[in-house]
Amino acid sequence: MSSQSQPSLLHKYKGILFSAMSSEELLDSLDSFDAREDDIFLVSYPKSGTHWVAEVIENIPNAGITLTSPIEWGDVSKFKELKMVPKRRVIPTHLSYEMIPVTVKQKQCKIVYVVRNPKDTAVSLFHYYKDNPNLPSTETWAVFLELFLKGDVVYGSWFDHVLSWEKHKNDKNVLFLFYEEMKNDFAKSLKKITAFLGISVNDSEMSQIARNTSFSEMKSNAVKENSDPNHTICALTSNRNLVFRKGVVGDWINYFTPKQKRVFDEVFTEKMRHSDVGRCLKEYENVDGK
Ligand code: A3P
Numbered sequence: 043m044s045s046q047s048q049p050s051l052l053h054k055y056k057g058i059l060f061s062a063m064s065s066e067e068l069l070d071s072l073d074s075f076d077a078r079e080d081d082i083f084l085v086s087y088p089k090s091g092t093h094w095v096a097e098v099i100e101n102i103p104n105a106g107i108t109l110t111s112p113i114e115w116g117d118v119s120k121f122k123e124l125k126m127v128p129k130r131r132v133i134p135t136h137l138s139y140e141m142i143p144v145t146v147k148q149k150q151c152k153i154v155y156v157v158r159n160p161k162d163t164a165v166s167l168f169h170y171y172k173d174n175p176n177l178p179s180t181e182t183w184a185v186f187l188e189l190f191l192k193g194d195v196v197y198g199s200w201f202d203h204v205l206s207w208e209k210h211k212n213d214k215n216v217l218f219l220f221y222e223e224m225k226n227d228f229a230k231s232l233k234k235i236t237a238f239l240g241i242s243v244n245d246s247e248m249s250q251i252a253r254n255t256s257f258s259e260m261k262s263n264a265v266k267e268n269s270d271p272n273h274t275i276c277a278l279t280s281n282r283n284l285v286f287r288k289g290v291v292g293d294w295i296n297y298f299t300p301k302q303k304r305v306f307d308e309v310f311t312e313k314m315r316h317s318d319v320g321r322c323l324k325e326y327e328n329v330d331g332k
Pocket residue numbers: 086087088089090091092093094162165166167169255256257258260276285286287288289290293
């Protein structure tokens with residue numbers, strides 16, 4: 043079934059598709075959210091590695107943080123709930139820069155933005171559409187890929203999302219993390235995260251974090267745990283079993299036909315022509331691929 047025939051799962055807000063779990067009232071009231079100066083926002087386009095980075099931050103010893111559910115997940119009672127969190131809040135979100143609450147910008151809260159090469163992101167989102175009952179089902183990869191390229195998927199265009207955040211990549215309160223770099227050199231990415239958050243971590247703690255947050259460890263923990271709605275990281279599900287699929291770089295090669303790759307690359311080249319992030323992602327796209 044197409045997204046058009048399952049209108050109740052997604053709704054359009056200011057031209058962008060959102061899950062029914064993000065109420066229009068909540069989206070309308072984002073600017074009334076009262077950010078704290080020490081809030082940390084964990085931002086990504088869906089399927090970019092959000093759960094992984096959240097787990098890494100949660101595993102930093104003595105970080106003194108509480109990971110909350112996504113800011114856009116729920117109804118208007120959300121902000122009251124967030125107000126009650128006594129510790130430093132780590133707040134996940136898939137919102138574009140434009141939609142981030144104004145107080146987050148005014149107070150220059152720390153923001154970690156996770157980005158992943160869009161071909162792998164598209165494949166991962168395709169599986170999410172197939173497996174996640176909160177998303178419309180999708181007929182075929184070919185149909186889904188067209189929707190993805192048009193931005194007619196939940197949270198809109200990958201290109202617009204990344205470009206909206208790239209404008210702030212060099213702001214001192216923003217850290218960009220590349221999924222592929224985390225896979226290639228986890229220690230380097232971890233050091234970036236801890237330095238950015240101002241928390242010191244010794245070598246043995248670093249190794250422990252790496253072990254606890256490996257794909258296999260996280261996947262097997264997800265199977266053991268029951269889904270906990272209070273531990274929701276992606277506003278599209280609280281069922282962690284839907285999240286850990288393959289966890290590799292370059293899986294796109296198993297899905298894209300040569301023609302689909304050509305069309306995708308044309309769109310990418312056009313949309314990302316002025317983007318440094320685009321240049322990095324192009325290099326990363328084949329890290330594990332052939
Ligand atoms: P795949 O579907 O390609 O496997 P998000 O957390 O933003 O929803 O992203 C989910 C993607 O990140 C999935 O990609 C998932 O497998 C991958 N992922 C989650 N945890 C990971 C980990 N510890 N290491 C590597 N990839 C991970």
